[in-house]
Amino acid sequence: MRPSEVAGIHYLAPDNMSPFSSNFEEHQLSIIDERKQRRMISNRESARRSRMRKQKHLDELWSQVVRLRTENHTLLDKLNHVSECHDRVLQENARLKGETSDLRQMLSDLQIGSPYSALRDLEEVTCNTAHLRAESANQSITTSTNLLH
Template identity: 40%
Template sequence: MNPKEGIEERKKRRRISNRNSARKSRMKKQQQMDTLQIEITKMESEKVVLKEQIDLVAGNYFEMESENKVLKAQYDELTERLQSLNSFLKMIGFVNGYEIEIPEMPQTLVEPWQLPCSNGVANTGMFKC
């Protein structure tokens, strides 16, 4: 074999090797693309589920907020009525010559979220005393 044939043979082997490397590289890239596409599909599904959950929570929030406003208005109205009735009772007592002692509203009725904690109740960790 002459040197020129040896050089041609090496070039030919190198071309074959380069083609194989390029093919492997394309296959690897395609696998990565397939994996990423699967991940995209999975994330899009999760996005739909999360959006549904957000919509549900938002709906519940607005419903609770509306109910809370109604309850607050009812509370204000009842408090005003109670104060009016207490004033009326005091006036009747004054007119009749005796004093009527009307106890103050318990703080737990005014601010029920500040109920005293009981040691006998299981603590879920949600409410700290």
């Protein structure tokens, strides 16, 4: 055997294979075909791994989409609940302001028609309960009745 060089690769060629014989060319083609086969197999495996990575990434993205949609739905539900609570508080606030105004008017009416100066001191007391309105109405009726007798 003698060393030969083909395309930068050293190998031992059999003595009966000279670089100019057809067996030598067939052997070279065989080596080239073998390398192409290995490269093709390696490329296929690399492409398979790449497809698997891509699929895994796609699966992770879909998972994230589902999670974010769920979170978005939950946040929208919370926002709707807070908005409803806000609306109820505004309505309650408006109702209480109206009640306060009514109570102040009743107190003013009582002070004007009452001979008692102690009622004037009640103007500074803040209250917002409905039962006071009923009591004021009852007192007004009682006062009117007493004035008539």
